[in-house]
Amino acid sequence: MNSLTLEINEQPFYSPGEKLTGKATWSGDPSPERVDVRLFWFTSGAALSQVGIVNRCVVKNPKDRRSTSFEFTLPEGPWSFAGRLVTLRWAVEVVAFPSRASAIRMITLGPDRRRINPFREEETEAESQEHQ
């Protein structure tokens, strides 16, 4: 079974157009045949969850090394949003194949690096805890 870790170089709060850089490392036997680092958003709430993979970085020969650095330019949207029926969050995930072991880090994408919270029902602390 593979063990994966994912590190983001800065705080997990971003504005559209900013660069997100980080490092994914893996270990364990057998070595994965492929490693995917995915930048995606996902919805949750009243409706079924949707996942939108916006960008990905594929490591095709992970046997030769134990880590990879990645860099994604964040798109203009959709912004992180916490509503009553819909919540939209962003994340970076590293997945090893064929074991499908994974590690994930939540991020926030929004104007002034803040999540849109129109009902003001959630505290900012909740957002920070989510990233932990």
Place this chain on the structure above:
Amino acid sequence: MGSRGKWVLWVCFFGMFVPILMTLGVDFFAAVRSYTWKKVPCTILRSAVAEEPFSPTVTHHVVKAEYSYNFGGREYKSTRFTTGKHQGSTDVTKAEQAAARLAPGRPSTCYVNPHNPNEAVLQRGELWGVLFLFAPLLIVGLIAHEDIFAWFERREWRRRKAEHLPLSETNDALQTDGRLVLMAILGLVMGIFLGGFCVVGPIWRWAHAHDWVETDAVINRSELTSHSGMHGPQYSLELTYSYQQGGRPYRSDRRNFNQSIEEPVADLAAWTVAHQPGSSIRALVNPRDPTEAVLYRDLKIGWVSVSLSSLMLGFGLAMAAKCVQIHWLRKRLSGAALVDYCLGKRRHDPIRLRVFPPPLLSATGCAVAAVIAGTAGGWSLQKGIRALLNGQGDLINLLYGAGASIAAVWLVTRALKFLEKARYCRPVVGITPGTPVVGESFKLEWRFVGPRPKVEWLRIFLEGFEEAKVRHVTAGYHGAISEEKKERSMCSMFMSQPLVQEIDESLLYGNVNVSIPEDTMHSFTGVKSAVAWEVRIEFGKDTKQKLEYRFPVRLAPPKP
């Protein structure tokens, strides 16, 4: 579903399956066995169609034939027409066709059991009867489909939890829903079958019967029988008439080319009174196949058959289109295409938003639909009530007549509401740029078009909503059913910004510059959830009147 519900379900299943298996299973295995028998030439000694009572109200038409054949150098004789307990069916034309094919003295073929050459049939048993064995499975499956799908979903979630599936691979919104596939198959199959039997088939037969010749016929049986069905009494016209063609007698049971499910019981009863057994009538006979005959050439296709088959087919096609759309989105939605889909294309040029369809057009559409539904419903109700007065329950015409009449009344109320709106002017909204950007401002123009251009007060709002398509399970007559509905309530409205609030007599046109705050959520279109924006316009010719129109707007995030 609780354990008691499941227990009842299994008892129902076995209660249906065992009798069907006992009735049809024996005949089916006999029919299958006949496909291993040897095909040998035979000589028909005699053949005729006879009537045999199947039940107190149902008569079967059976081919009574005698034939001789040679097997293994020995001569044999048999009188068995086909395999199974019942040798005939209610279809006299089918029996007549078989008897005509098996004319005495004519060489034919029969199927002989090689292990017991005394056993032979002229026609191998029909295998399609096995489909009825699946009927209980289908019925129980339909009743419990919601529980079955819920079980599959729970299993999938357990598997996901156990396998620690990566979050980026759990795209539930873009999975093809089994319920959609089931509904698409059901709608298409039922629509095609109903449309084929009740609409296309009769038209096709009618179109190919222009050269049928008129012949004298005598009515042998003309009786309206009834039996208790699942939803009440069911009536059928038991008719047979005989005629001569080419010196040979034939029998038929077809009155016309129609196969309508809503043929009025009152009309059938009146027909049987006017056409007693022994009375003569003119029949139309197919010169190419004299076993085919009808009494009337006219074609009457009932509105229930047409609307039910169209509705089922339309429903099936809509569900199939939804499945294809989800599959297409799953394949296509990633990268730039995904951003375009969920944020929409930006339009920098101004856009004009009009009320579409205009209220007068909507009112006309509703009125036309109300006239059609009312006429059909009135016709069926009148036929149903006529049958009731004769002591017969014409359930199809009563139920569908009542349904169509209720629909007509609802359509009339809708038409009146649209007509009330059509009597006054309606707004046209202009937005520059066509896709306003969050953090920037846009220009909103309005003017009123249409009759009675008088506006004394006006309010315009920019409103933001969350929307979610949620599946709700409800208890139906035949088990639990679920429906996916778009949810949007006042509590999901996260912003309502007043743009214009004026009381004036010159509000027929105007414009306003609107600034969108930087921390406003832009429009977002997901497969099952969305953030939507609208411009809501309220106005009236005086303080007592309030008319409301909504126009969708897309707000884009600023370019980084």
